[in-house]
Amino acid sequence: MEAAWLAERIGDPSARGIAAALTALIREGTVTAQTRLPTVRGLARELGVSSGTVAEAWAELRKHGMIRTERRRGTVVLGPPDVPRPIRYERIGHFGDRLAIDLAIASPDAALLPPLEAALVAAAGADGLNDYTRETITPRLRAAVEPHWPFPARGWLAVGGGYEGVQLLCQTTALPGDRIAIEEPTAARLLDILETIGVQIIPVACDQDGPVPAALARALRARPVAFVYQPRGQSPCGHAVTPERSAELAALLERSATLIVEDDGIGELSVSPTVSLGTRFPDRTVLVRSYSKSHGPDLRIAVVGGAADAVERVRVLRSFGTGWTSRILQDTLAHLLGDPEVRERVGHAREVYAARRARLAAELAARGVPTGGRDGLVLWVPVRDEPAALVTLAAHGISVAPGSRYVVEPASRHHLRLATARLTDDPDELAALADVIALAATGGPGVSAAP
Template structure:
């Protein structure tokens, strides 16, 4: 049943995008507009209210973000139900295969056998000075002393957080208002796209090559005055590039005349085989580096550090004060112990070497089979395929899961799969067999017949 546009117009008290959205939210919450009700077209309701179609489109966008309305083909826009919590749809769809598949290449988790043990580090942290003090501490002295010498530029301010994506999310959330623009590399991490969709910003994609964001593409994006530029300087997921110093200098030259905040996502941190060429060495007052220690030192530490521009870090600290307030001193000093303990440092260095070897081995085997992956530094391989759906079905038939590349694009790009390499076998015969299956999945059916 279609909702009468005249009646609906009478329920809207304020003819603005916010007023229309608020009016419909009330009607849906009260049950006056029930799930399945078909809404008037954007143009019909705009005429009824005497506003532009873009005003109604903006209201519809807000309602879609909260999963209150949706489009159902010829039925048009329909009511779905009361507002719900936005879900990270791209991230939640990755890797729910239960025990049916034997090889999981969808989740880029660390190999638990390559993580440093936590026992001694936790014991050392449990006797830390100031333990259980209710003072809100942005970063413990021990942890700052451990990370500061490794930072690529002098940070104006520091903050310990519950993981790298929390850092990226809070920096974006405290920098951008709904409708603001944020420039990001493309393709990029699926979770970042979910975060930006939840915040309600306009995403401005920046094309990349083997050296990271292309200067001409960044220059084009800066014409729209984005409030932030978020990118991965090394260990890029999904493509595996690391930005060299010459490219970093070009990007800094373009960003220098702007007011755009630079957010560097160093997602694998100490596991990266490449040096970090940070824009913070040229623009320290506008750069914040987010470094995660989850994959290198343990996911259950739930720790990342942000360091850089004081204003941006302070905004994150203030927003966090409404909730968690500060990160556990026990966890912070546990990480500090691991970062300074020679035995733990050796284990992380060994993991870095092992991951690089596993990645290079599978890439080389695929290359000999005509599948060229590119990239040189990450815990994933970005594999071009003829058809994503067919490739995923082929892998699943052989007991292998993978992540479809379409989840990592803003605009539609060439079909790819993202394969996690951290847990790969190093047994030559098994790795060779795996490469055979991936190559079979990647190629056009019948491609090897001629």
């Protein structure tokens, strides 16, 4: 396609206008799939705009699956617009339906979840049901969670899971082009969320105690509108922030106006205490605590508590859609949280998950494969070659998550993420599993993986 031909058909030379004009041409079939588009610089010259304006339009089209940039062919048309997809998350562990051991998805062990029947019956008989009053959080649920919140929250909201809470906070805080600082590696779904919102991702390196202060200091120089991190049970690395590290991070954040979003993804299953920056910055910290893995994925419940203005923005955005989370589900969780037998059951599950993770880590360490981390439901396993390791494990009927899905840019060292919540408790089976993982990690027996 000639740049001049396309420029003639663009009435509004803004980024939005360029994207809209090309979208219309693709939809009506004037521009077909596999058409090679002009260069960014060439179209910018014809339109009399900056290259950045055209690049922004291309980014919007790319987000909706209409174009793709290839090294040799340049930018080509794929077809009409599609909904943005969580590409990283959708590509985790897809090696067919015949794999016998699923270590790709960090889902809880159903045998360790509390029964829901009594809690659902109690919640279904509560007062105030079937009322269109938009209740951000039921009194029973707030009473159940507030005493255990790590700092005084001025805003409260129940949402449909932890990732929805984090997504809505980012979406209502950042405009396209804004910067958000995040841990690296971090959750694949978080990267998908931020790319869909259209923000610039500023990675912050981590070690065993959480975000590295020097890395956060560099990120803050870019003036991010938010800093999103996991204070404990971090996925994929399994670190937990210590009080000492939290104090170092707080000293850096003291001089910024950045919103702090804390993602407590495994909540009560974590073996580490909650160390929250909200104790230092209650007016600009929001904690998102999920109860899916501890009390049941089908509850679809997370609680958002913290800075009033940030929580209010999320409430307003939700009013366009669901408006509020089911009061039945909220009070079901409240009942579970207040039941001594359920608390004992969750405590038992926490111990079982920690033991399973520790046993596999020890087995791998004995085979020359260090993993690190001390909390969570996953292991971050270094491997010599990611694609080869994935193929080796798949050939043995094992699916895992490729580490490349958890980083912003290609990493110098390869990793796999292994879910540990549903591991076997049979020592012989676990040893055999560790043998295969070590083989995949090292590329052969007796060869140590990179640390």
